[in-house]
Amino acid sequence: MKKTVMSIQGDRFLLNGKLTYSENADCPHQGLLMNARFIQGIFDDAADRERYNRFGKHFDPEENTDELIAALPDWYAAGLRAFTVGLQGGGPCFTIALDTIQNNPYGSDGKALDPAYLNRLARLIDAADELGMVVIVSLFYGVQTALLQDDDAVENAVKGICGWLRARGDRNIIIEIANEHDTGAYLCHKVLSEENGIIRLMELARRESGGMPVGCSGTGGYFSARIAQASDVILIHGNEQTRNQLYNLILKAKAVEPARPIVVNEDSQALSQLQVTFANGVSWGYYNNMTKQEPPVDWGITQGEDRFYALRLREYLYGEKPDLPLEDQFHLQGLEKDMAYEDKRFLRLASLYPEQVDHVDFFRDGALYQQAYDDPFCVNFIGNWIQEPVVGIKSGEQWRAVVHLCDGRVVEKTVIVP
Structure with missing residues (x-):
């Protein structure tokens, strides 16, 4: 017997007939579905599993799923009510070339659903059901779709996995x-890269x-009125978007009638985006490339960005x-x-209230190395979800972040590299 029944009422979510977060009668955000991108929850790589034995851990796909299941109660307690997991996973964008990964449970013709993937997904869905959480099941991921031979294979995969869920x-x-x-990774399949194809696949699913x-979903800032109109839940991404750009994207989604829930199910670790989404009745999805998308993943609420999101x-x-x-x-x-x-590190200054920060100065062994002005405050910032690495950092180095707040206060955080 299933314990968690999600339903939709206008632009709000209900769990077992009650608006989400209604356990707090004073909550002004009832009906939202705060979420996180846990896309690698059932990840595997037939090309080379051994290369994920890193970060002081051993990678095993079954253990990976079990560790996410073990972490879910803490995330639920923090207020998370949904997470996105991918049948074809996502990209360890910082470290491993995406086109070298083989993470495809469908087979080349889309008909051969891998029982190991299904077992891991079943365990995750059951754990979420027990807790009172929703699982956003993502069927296809960019470069992995090249492992499907044609559009018929894509449609076969949709039929297979959706029939299994049913x-x-x-x-x-x-x-x-x-x-x-x-x-561009979807251009090998017309049915996945064009609006008409996506709408047909949604109807099929x-x-x-x-x-x-x-x-x-589309990339950060992308919006298709036709796909939104055909959707039960409008999924948008906030990657690369300033707060004002994210607001503009939300306005486009809100113009779709009749109203339906709007869910950002991927953004960044830029917590200042929460101001925009909460103020506009939109659910936000935390996306941390480093702590939550680089296998083997630490699925717990780690110190820094994860913890500050939970708070x-x-x-x-x-x-x-x-x-x-x-x-x-x-x-x-x-x-x-x-x-x-591979001698690369990705440095960030996590902030509980990044809205209060003017800029951050990073010092390496006492010398000014770089400055950061946008949330999240990364060394070698590219966008709010991605950065370049720092190479050649040695044990014993001192790194210091000098945080300049908008009110004139200054805070310093210093780390000696172990």
Whole structure:
């Protein structure tokens, strides 16, 4: 017997007939579905599994799923009510070339569903059902679709996985046809790269799943009115978007009638985006490339960005303002033991309230190395979800982040590389 039944009422979500977060009668954000991108929850790589034995850990696909399941209660307690997991996973964008990965449970003709993937996905869905969480099941991911031989194979895969979900009787599922279908990686399949094809696949998924809600995302800032109109849940991404650009994207989604839920199911670790989405009644998806997308993943609420996201959720949803001294509201990360890969490290200054930061100065062994002005405050910033590495960092080096707040206060965080 399934324990969690998700339903939609206008632009709001209900779980078991009650608006989400209604356990807090004073919550002004009832009906939202705060989420995170846990896209690698059932990940494997037939090309070379051994290369993921890194970061001081051993990678095993079954253990990876089990560790995510073990972490879900803490995320639920923080206020998370949904997460996105991908049948074809996502990209360890910082470290491993995407076109070298083989993470495809469908077979080349789309008919051969891999039982190991299905078992891992079933365990995840069951764990979410037990807790009262929704799983956004993403069917296709960019470069992995090249492993499907043609458009017929894509349609076979949709029929197969959606039929499997229907047979299970799950009631806590949102189906995402493709992650960012407008990227060039999908051009090998007309049905995945064009609006008409996506709309046809959404109709197919809805029918084969027995009516589960369906949507499809595009890259940060992308919006298709036709795909949104055909969606049960409008899925948008906030990558590369300033707060104003994200607001403009939300306005486009809100113009779709009749109203339906709008879910950002991928953005970044830029917590200032929460101001925009909460103010406009939109659900936000935390996306941390480093801590939550580089296998083997640490699925727990790690120090720094993960923890600050969890604290901000409790503040917005339950009115629990974090009781942290100012110096503890910042965390210099990326210098932890075993976090180097091929002599590369990815440094960020995590902030509980990035809206209050003017800029950050990074010092390497006492010399100014770089400055950061946008949230998240990364060394070698490219966009709010991605950065270039720092190479050649040695044990014993001192890194210092000097945080200049908008009110004139200054906070310093110093790390000696282990």
